[in-house]
Amino acid sequence: MRTATLLLTAAVATAIPGGATAQEASTNDASALILELNGAQPSDKGCRLTFVVKNDLGADLSKAAFEIALFNETSVVDRLTVLDFKDLPAGKTKVVRFDLAGADCGKTSRVLVNSATECTGSGVEPSACMRKLKTSSKTGISFGV
Numbered sequence: 001m002r003t004a005t006l007l008l009t010a011a012v013a014t015a016i017p018g019g020a021t022a023q024e025a026s027t028n029d030a031s032a033l034i035l036e037l038n039g040a041q042p043s044d045k046g047c048r049l050t051f052v053v054k055n056d057l058g059a060d061l062s063k064a065a066f067e068i069a070l071f072n073e074t075s076v077v078d079r080l081t082v083l084d085f086k087d088l089p090a091g092k093t094k095v096v097r098f099d100l101a102g103a104d105c106g107k108t109s110r111v112l113v114n115s116a117t118e119c120t121g122s123g124v125e126p127s128a129c130m131r132k133l134k135t136s137s138k139t140g141i142s143f144g145v
Contacts, residue, residue, distance in 0.1 A: 010021070032056045032134045033064070033088075035113070037143040040105040047103035049111070051096050055088040055120075057128055064088050064129055065118035070103060071110035079103065082117050109141040 039050035055061055065084040072078045083098050119129035130145070137143035 001100060002047055007031050011131070014056045024046070030056065031058050032132045033061075034136075035066075035093050036109060037137040037139055037141060040108065040139045040141055042105050045099040045101045047100045047105040047108065049083075049098050049100065051083075051085075051098075051137060052093060053085055053088060054093040055090055056092060057124060059088050059121050059123045061088040061119065061121040061124060061129070063118045063120045065116070067114040067117050069112040069114050070100070070108050071112065073107045073109050078108070080114065081096060084118070108141055111137075113143075 004100060005137065018073050034054040036052040038052045039048070039051075053064075055064075060108060063084070063086060065082055067080060067082050069080050070078045079100075081100065083096075085094070085096055088094060113130075113133065113135065115134075116126075116129035119126050125131075135144045
């Protein structure tokens with residue numbers, strides 16, 4: 001039995017580039033779409049949300065758009081809207097601002113990424129934008145999936 005286990009381990013190690021084990025290979029897959037809520041300021045139109053986005057998926061995105069939900073101070077959904085980040089070149093960091101008419105930044109307690117409405121690019125699976133999404137917030141507003 002021990003010999004069979006050693007043979008299987010050796011076979012897996014040689015099948016994965018660099019001799020890594022299957023677990024190491026999945027852990028080392030650092031591809032991600034990093035989305036940070038960087039700012040939320042009142043604007044003439046309502047609330048201006050500023051995002052910093054970095055495409056570390058390893059391929060250009062010709063279009064990325066997300067449906068988000070804004071929750072008010074009592075954790076009730078105030079609105080659903082789609083934010084279009086347009087094209088996101090591989091390895092590039094981009095700052096994008098959205099003015100949400102009639103929204104009150106001071107009453108927004110949470111921003112939820114509900115779904116990816118667009119995730120297109122050569123060699124990119126449509127589910128990659130949600131599956132590999134990593135979120136963070138530099139504001140007092142909770143942000144995530």
